[in-house]
Amino acid sequence: MARKRTTFPLHPRKRPTQARAQRTYLAIVQAGARILERRGYEALTTNHVADLAGVGIASLYEYFPNKQSLVAEIVRHVLEEFLADLRANVTLVAASPHEDAMRAWIAAIFAAVHKRRSIVGVIFREVPFLWEIPAVEQARGLLLEVAFASRDLRARAVRTAMVPDATVYLLATMTGAAVLEAVLRPPPQYAPEVLIASLAEIVNRVRGERPDRTAS
Structure with a gap:
């Protein structure tokens, strides 16, 4: 039986162009990577990532529509x-x-x-x-x-x-x-x-x- 493909987006909403936004974006990705490495995929949540990155959850969702797009x-x-x-x-x-x-x-x-x-x-x-x-x-x-x-x-x-x-x-x-x-x-x-x-x-x-x- 063929595996059902995902239905959620696996790409960011947008990519930053300004230096400050790029730093925020990179902080989110690096925080997500640390959580993924230390705690695994199931334990990673967007709230945990935002907290570790030191940004508001709205800033995370400005770039990533969901957990899966961040992991991608x-x-x-x-x-x-x-x-x-x-x-x-x-x-x-x-x-x-x-x-x-x-x-x-x-x-x-x-x-x-x-x-x-x-x-x-x-x-x-x-x-x-x-x-x-x-x-x-x-x-x-x-x-x-x-x-x-x-x-x-x-x-x-x-x-x-x-x-x-x-x-x-x-x-x-x-x-x-x-x-x-x-x-x-x-x-x-x-x-x-x-x-x-x-x-x-x-x-x-x-x-x-x-x-x-x-x-x-």
Whole structure:
């Protein structure tokens, strides 16, 4: 049976343009993030957020029509910070020897998730409309673009046949799921470095399964 989609808005009423309004807006989002991280989704209320942010409830509702739209904006901010961390590592990954590049990239993803593991855990376990938030779909699309671009660069650099699109999609999706599992529920018997190296080896092995035998 298909899951029923939400009927409430998952976006702010408006975004601030003036500096003072921007500070108020950010204070609301940051207060909501602290409550979400510490107390969970069910315990978050707009009244609690307004109190912690030091603003009137009317100021909160000026920007957010409901609790869900505020949580969606919190998720967007978390994802923006996560993606900014990854962008900061792109040069480092690109400068790595080819055989180490995938390990460096997975390590960067692991570190970016681990840095904000508490709120990420709440978001993935408790937010019921997570996959309906536009920022989540946009982030997934961006990471897939990176995966396809990496596939194309590798194929040209080492003269191998293209890994099929479906394989790239599955590798990227499974890699993300594996990193989340390893960070949010770390197995005590394996150090993070071992998991990162093993995951990179798996991905590299699949990516190298289709040599171009027609290449000279």
